[in-house]
Amino acid sequence: QVQLVESGGGLVQAGGSLRLSCTASGIIFSINTMGWYRQAPGKQRDLVAAIASGGSTNYADSVKGRFTISRDNAKTTVYLQMNSLKPEDTAVYYCKGKIDTRQTMGVMTGDYWGQGTQVTVSS
Numbered sequence: 001q002v003q004l005v006e007s008g009g010g011l012v013q014a015g016g017s018l019r020l021s022c023t024a025s026g027i028i029f030s031i032n033t034m035g036w037y038r039q040a041p042g043k044q045r046d047l048v049a050a051i052a053s054g055g056s057t058n059y060a061d062s063v064k065g066r067f068t069i070s071r072d073n074a075k076t077t078v079y080l081q082m083n084s085l086k087p088e089d090t091a092v093y094y095c096k097g098k099i100d101t102r103q104t105m106g107v108m109t110g111d112y113w114g115q116g117t118q119v120t121v122s123s
Contacts, residue, residue, distance in 0.1 A: 002026035002112045004095045009117030012085055016121070020080040022095030022114055029100040029107050034071060034078040038091035038119075045094065049080060063089075085121045092116040 008020040024031060035050030049059045049069035057069055068081040078095065095114035100107050 002028060002097070002099050002101060002110075004097055004112055004114035006093070006095050006114040006117040009093060009119045011120045011122065014085060014087055014121055014123050016085050017081070017083045018085065018119060019082070020093055020095075020117060020119075021077060023077045024097050024099060024112070025076070027101060028076070029102045031075050032098040032100065032109070034095065034097045036069065036078070036080045037094045037096055038089075039094065040091040048093070051078060082119070087121045087123045089119060090121050091119060093119050
């Protein structure tokens with residue numbers, strides 16, 4: 001089993017900063033892309049930022065220049081540094097990992113999600 005556990009959400013004033021963390025654990029063969037998504041009430045879940053195993057990153061246009069995604073050397077933890085936060089950044093933030101696990105049939109790739117962490121930005 002693979003688990004993704006997020007932390008770091010909370011309430012912050014506009015212009016402030018937060019840092020989210022997400023750690024993957026379990027019987028993992030390798031971790032490919034990890035990313036952060038967010039979902040505001042009544043809206044769909046959208047990609048915020050992603051980082052590939054090689055280190056390449058991509059960001060939603062709405063967060064470019066304000067958010068930075070990174071991962072640790074072991075590549076099991078991904079971070080999202082969020083600066084210059086705006087009220088429209090308010091959402092539940094989810095971590096997602098594309099992770100390989102060793103199964104009886106061989107190595108299988110699956111998408112795994114964290115439980116989500118609330119980020120609220122007050123104006």
